[in-house]
Amino acid sequence: LDQNFLIDSGVLEREVRYSEIDEQDTVLEIGPGLGFLTERLARAAKKVIAIERDKRLEPVLKGELSSFSNVEFIFADCIDIEWPKFDAVVSNIPYSISAPFTFKLLDYSFESATICYQKEFAEKMVTEPGYPNYGRLSVMTQYYFEPEILEVVPKSAFWPQPKVDSAVVDLNPREGMERDKKFDDFVRELFRYSSKNVRNAVQIAFKKDIEDNRKVDTLGIPEIKELYKKCFG
Numbered sequence: 001l002d003q004n005f006l007i008d009s010g011v012l013e014r015e016v017r018y019s020e021i022d023e024q025d026t027v028l029e030i031g032p033g034l035g036f037l038t039e040r041l042a043r044a045a046k047k048v049i050a051i052e053r054d055k056r057l058e059p060v061l062k063g064e065l066s067s068f069s070n071v072e073f074i075f076a077d078c079i080d081i082e083w084p085k086f087d088a089v090v091s092n093i094p095y096s097i098s099a100p101f102t103f104k105l106l107d108y109s110f111e112s113a114t115i116c117y118q119k120e121f122a123e124k125m126v127t128e129p130g131y132p133n134y135g136r137l138s139v140m141t142q143y144y145f146e147p148e149i150l151e152v153v154p155k156s157a158f159w160p161q162p163k164v165d166s167a168v169v170d171l172n173p174r175e176g177m178e179r180d181k182k183f184d185d186f187v188r189e190l191f192r193y194s195s196k197n198v199r200n201a202v203q204i205a206f207k208k209d210i211e212d213n214r215k216v217d218t219l220g221i222p223e224i225k226e227l228y229k230k231c232f233g
């Protein structure tokens with residue numbers, strides 16, 4: 001079930017601080033586990049809604065947090081259900097759902113997201129065109145958010161200790177950014193051919209003829225937007 005619990009209280013406290021939540025905010029937490037982060041969120045926020053897949057944790061969580069009246073648990077797979085309204089999301093997520101969780105975030109509007117990811121995944125989100133780990137995830141994340149790695153968290157901060165290091169990422173929604181599902185589809189199709197040149201990729205993916213010898217994975221967001229307009233504008 002991807003259960004590695006963050007036990008370093010310094011990191012837990014900094015996550016709450018980075019998120020800048022206050023007593024006005026409803027906070028969503030994915031995968032509360034044993035409730036270490038949940039408790040700190042409950043102290044800082046108006047309300048915490050925590051979605052946990054493992055029903056076995058219900059007695060532990062409800063016991064640990066029994067003194068807080070502002071915590072609500074939903075026992076379900078967070079990918080399968082609709083999320084209630086929230087102002088901020090703060091979570092040490094299970095890494096197996098990193099991609100579906102991040103794409104699901106795009107369906108909601110909120111003020112801030114402070115998420116602990118596997119370090120390599122976090123690096124993919126913030127990387128620049130031309131680097132080997134640049135791809136669809138980088139484009140989508142940077143199109144909708146201003147992602148920033150706030151700190152690297154060593155594996156020793158978790159119990160049981162995982163094989164990989166982690167990183168806390170801030171995903172700030174870009175001001176005034178509207179969801180554009182057509183653009184999302186365009187990026188997904190285009191990056192199926194990320195190592196080809198644009199001319200070939202666009203020919204295969206969209207049956208369009210555009211003379212362009214740049215490689216797809218060297219295009220930054222402004223260039224991708226321009227190409228989108230050329231194809232469908």
Ligand code: SAH
Pocket residue numbers: 001002003004005006007030031032033034035036037051052053054076077078079091092093094097
């Ligand atoms: N946030 C906790 C636990 C991290 S471990 C901490 O910081 O210590 C990840 C947690 O996510 C586990 O409790 C696991 O049961 C839960 N989980 C795994 N897949 C999930 C899913 N699809 N939806 C909701 N919770 C999930």
